[in-house]
Amino acid sequence: MEQIQIKLFIALVYIFSVIASSTHATDFKYCDKEKGYNVTVNGVEVIPNPVIRGKETSFNISAFTGNPLSEGKVEISVAYFGWHVYGETGDLCASVSCPIPAGNFTISSSELLPILAPPGSYTLQLKVQDDDKNELTCIKFDFSIGFLASGEGLVDT
Structure with a gap:
């Protein structure tokens, strides 16, 4: 009976850690620590x-x-171990419903990452500009691509 409880406990810890790791907040930093951005990131x-x-x-x-x-623009730049690998500029209103009232809002983007993207550490820089090209905010954050691709059962070599 005790072994079943231990196995159940281990299984629950594993499930919780998978769920927690897939939804936790990512640390970010502002591109310019001294600048007082008009849009602050929460x-x-x-x-x-x-x-x-x-x-x-x-x-x-x-x-x-x-x-x-x-209105405005969103500029995304992605680096892989410091090397620029991707860039995109788009309409802010494609990521969030405009006009954006004063207060809290969320910029959302979904991307299908290529199956050939190498695993490892990436840095994403996001800049938001108003329609007069004034920089409203600029942040950087790291993310990683795992070793398994969707549908793969073995670790890449």
């Missing part, structure tokens, strides 16, 4: 974390603005 969430190649990944940035925003 948190970053990457789901799943670590990212799985060939599967859709969601990036959710919770933020706050003191002034309403009617």
Whole structure:
């Protein structure tokens, strides 16, 4: 009976750790610590974390603005071990419903990472600009791509 309880406890700890690791907040830092950005970031969430190649990944940035925003641009830059590997500029209103009233809002993006993306550490930089090209915020955060791709049963070599 005691062995069953121990096995059950181990299974529950494992399940909890998998769930917790796939939904925990990601640490971020501002690109310029001295700059007083008009949009402040409250948190970053990457789901799943670590990212799985060939599967859709969601990036959710919770933020706050003191002034309403009617339009703007979002610039994303991704580096792999410090080397620029991807960049994209898009309409802010494609990631969040505009106009954005003063207060809290969330920028969400879902990306299907290529199955050939190498596993390892990546850094994503996100800049938000208003329609006059004024930088409203700029953050950086790290994420990792795991060794298994979706549907793979063995570790890549």
